[in-house]
Amino acid sequence: MPIKVPDNLPAKEVLAGENIFVMDESVAYHQDIRPLRIAILNLMPTKETTETQLLRLIGNTPLQLEAVLLHPKTHLSKNTSAEHLASFYKTFDDIKDEQYDGMIITGAPVEHLPFEEVNYWDELKEIMDWTVNNVTSTFHICWGAQAGLYHHFGVPKYPLDDKMFGVFSHGVSKPNVPLLRGFDEMFYVPQSRHTEVRREDVANHPGLEILSESEDAGVYIAATADGKQIFVTGHSEYDSQSLKWEYDRDKAKGLRINVPINYFPNDDPEKFPVSTWRAHANLLFSNWLNYYVYQATPYELGKANQNTLR
Numbered sequence: 001m002p003i004k005v006p007d008n009l010p011a012k013e014v015l016a017g018e019n020i021f022v023m024d025e026s027v028a029y030h031q032d033i034r035p036l037r038i039a040i041l042n043l044m045p046t047k048e049t050t051e052t053q054l055l056r057l058i059g060n061t062p063l064q065l066e067a068v069l070l071h072p073k074t075h076l077s078k079n080t081s082a083e084h085l086a087s088f089y090k091t092f093d094d095i096k097d098e099q100y101d102g103m104i105i106t107g108a109p110v111e112h113l114p115f116e117e118v119n120y121w122d123e124l125k126e127i128m129d130w131t132v133n134n135v136t137s138t139f140h141i142c143w144g145a146q147a148g149l150y151h152h153f154g155v156p157k158y159p160l161d162d163k164m165f166g167v168f169s170h171g172v173s174k175p176n177v178p179l180l181r182g183f184d185e186m187f188y189v190p191q192s193r194h195t196e197v198r199r200e201d202v203a204n205h206p207g208l209e210i211l212s213e214s215e216d217a218g219v220y221i222a223a224t225a226d227g228k229q230i231f232v233t234g235h236s237e238y239d240s241q242s243l244k245w246e247y248d249r250d251k252a253k254g255l256r257i258n259v260p261i262n263y264f265p266n267d268d269p270e271k272f273p274v275s276t277w278r279a280h281a282n283l284l285f286s287n288w289l290n291y292y293v294y295q296a297t298p299y300e301l302g303k304a305n306q307n308t309l310r
């Protein structure tokens with residue numbers, strides 16, 4: 001939450017220089033409050049696991065949220081039951097005439113395919129186009145980030161020789177950005193993907209900024225300057241056991257898979273993994289919800305926001 005201070009307090013300037021969020025009394029007085037409307041387009045096959053992971057993170061702020069779960073209507077889900085989808089999910093058709101404060105587009109295990117061969121690609125393109133005018137800020141995760149970078153900015157993905165698999169140290173590339181407020185200079189994030197976007201493709205695009213990256217894992221967070229589109233290549237939302245499940249699954253299938261880096265104690269898969277990224281994940285999602293959704297969204301969706309606080 002912002003610190004509310006008198007308009008002319010000298011500390012205000014000092015704290016603002018440290019990337020601390022300080023709000024003038026005059027702005028605070030005019031803020032109206034209502035629950036935030038957040039849509040989650042869940043493309044993961046293990047939908048119930050992902051719902052829990054994401055709701056856990058977006059639930060960890062003082063803000064009231066109304067979360068709507070979406071699945072692509074043009075894809076028949078193999079791993080999530082029709083009953084679950086019918087009970088808890090909507091499709092784009094149900095919501096396309098509405099507007100949202102925030103949207104999350106998840107990853108999906110389809111990165112080995114060209115985007116155009118994903119059977120819900122046309123629908124996803126329509127949804128991504130719709131977010132531009134109907135969502136205040138959209139947070140794309142892993143394959144969802146690759147899909148968004150490709151569709152909106154023409155940034156391609158490339159296959160990796162070995163899966164980027166493990167818990168990697170990441171750093172802040174652009175200081176004084178609200179999304180990174182309070183971040184440590186080095187923090188850990190799980191990465192689990194067979195493909196990458198290349199740094200030069202993102203860095204050379206005038207519409208994108210690299211906010212965070214890793215020496216070993218490459219670009220982690222890229223965004224548009226206005227914060228309307230955020231692309232996150234890692235899985236900060238993963239549970240402490242998620243990489244172990246993926247590792248055990250792939251071993252059981254006889255696939256070529258390395259032990260995830262820096263994950264099991266002493267890199268021993270017989271030992272119980274512990275998470276080192278939970279605090280980072282909570283801060284990333286609460287910063288997004290606060291600064292890119294709550295402070296940026298208009299009280300009446302569809303109208304211009306009077307307060308430009310970032």
Ligand SMILES: CC(=O)SCCNC(=O)CCNC(=O)[C@H](O)C(C)(C)COP(=O)(O)OP(=O)(O)OC[C@H]1O[C@@H](n2cnc3c(N)ncnc32)[C@H](O)[C@@H]1OP(=O)(O)O
Pocket residue numbers: 043044045046075076077078079080106107108109110111113117118119120141142143144192193194246249
């Ligand atoms: C890079 C990232 O974004 S990482 C995020 C993805 N990670 C995860 O989902 C981790 C958890 N997932 C898993 O462990 C596995 O996907 C499992 C165990 C659920 C299923 O694995 P498998 O049996 O190997 O694959 P399966 O044949 O079920 O296909 C996986 C998914 O891809 C989908 N898929 C496959 N081909 C296509 C295609 N051409 N277009 C669209 N979706 C496709 C499948 O339909 C399935 O998704 P669904 O359950 O929503 O229908």
Ligand SMILES: N[C@@H](CCO)C(=O)O
Pocket residue numbers: 108109110111192193194246
């Ligand atoms: N994290 C994913 C990568 C595949 O897209 C998995 O291991 O299932």
